Amino acid sequence: MENSKIKEKLLSSNKNSKLEKFGKSLTFLCIALIVFVVGAILVFVAQKGLSTFYSDGVNPLRFLFGTDWSPGNLGPDGKPAVGALPMFTGSLIVTILAALVATPFAIGAGIYMTEISPKYGKKILQPVIELLVGIPSVVYGFIGLTVVVPFIRGIFGGTGLGLLSGVFVLFVMILPTVTSMTVDALKSVPGYYKEASLGLGATRWQTIWRVLLRAAAPGILTAVIFGMARAFGEALAIQMVVGNAVTMPKDLISPASTLTSILTSGIPNATPGIQLNALWSLALLLLIMSLIFNLAMRAIAKKGSLK
Template structure:
């Protein structure tokens, strides 16, 4: 037997390792180039076009083709930033109680019936393309909002309602996972101490699952923050500071999708859009860090 020449198994091992490492390498290169590209384009607004970062973040006038009184292009991103955050937070606030209620029903109250009935519903909601959500929003929600509040009906309220339905399945299924992860013995312990089922849910299960439930909400917010198409169809697409929940405005994403076809690479108009993309990228990084941080906190049990 030749101990020094590599066996067939060793060769296979090496081949597997090469394939794995090259795939990882390609993905890393891809991610780094995307980050570099967005950052270089996004920062060009500030470096090449000499836009003041502070004025970019706090300005309320968005009209990159025009110059303002200081001789700088009018690229105030505050309306988009505000609207993006408002629809995200409002959608999360509306969706959370529904998601938790459905999750509690599915895990604690009627595990068999609840799962059989609601699991397919949630999967269906995930599967509907966002353009369909936007279309429904445009033809159903916007007229209703218009009827109740007057005006055009488009704006943050319509955006919130569409996003609420879109993030509901995400938050729900992650909440279901969070509740399922609470060990059975904690339920027994609570019941054996004379707690009712509702007391057990409220005081033990929700509390023990809280870090993972917060993670579920943040994942939902990340989805809401990044959603472009459905929001674009109901938000109004006017880069104006929102004056109410029913005034036409624009999110970071909807501004990008609306304008990106109308600009030429390398111009200030185009660079300004990349700066919006950079904000989106940084925000998704923040959401990821939050999830990571909360997950770490939750581990200390």
């Protein structure tokens, strides 16, 4: 009788061991598939993007710092005119300004939801934030085209299309993301930080300003950079309000362009050759910037709490 029980236990443990091995193998295959897909995308975009330089003879420095974008024409030196600086500058301007505008609102909403009124913040603000996250980009772009652009045109004149309209649209788009991550960063601060500060006689605002925000600073910075990464890669909404003029930005209310707006508007009409290769080079530049944002987020996350 005892031998049969021992045998059953051995068989059951052997069965569990097989299931565990199967689970590990399945998990490894899924991870390997994800890594392969990401690696294949990187290699494919790099191969297509670099063909502008080794096949068409375009100088990489001229591509990065040139201001003339007309891939179908030749420049004074007989080389294709594929300067990406106007689009890169436009993307950088709208991304930075949108992040600067969204950060104070996100921090304020996060403090309200976690420290001032968690109950009403969870009941009112949380559903609003989730709703804003779920709205498609084309809806934001259409609202920007019908509301923001006429508003800016009525105040500053001109067409209303430009970087300033893009900043307002991106501000609304990245605000819920930055706010959600800011709330998570504030909630992750150990409770004894707050208790110790209040126990030493600090007021609530002193505790929030000098203790909680300081301890949550790495998480908040990560949220801001994550929002910047999304803003930098946004395409459809920006294309609808920025004007798509391939010129160096002179001000915020004149038509300009971004990397994504030129990509989305140029690829359908691009012919094989230098025109298509130049657009792939823009895609490669966009991908490199996305990787830089991700590396920055990882570096800040590893840094931990600020001393």
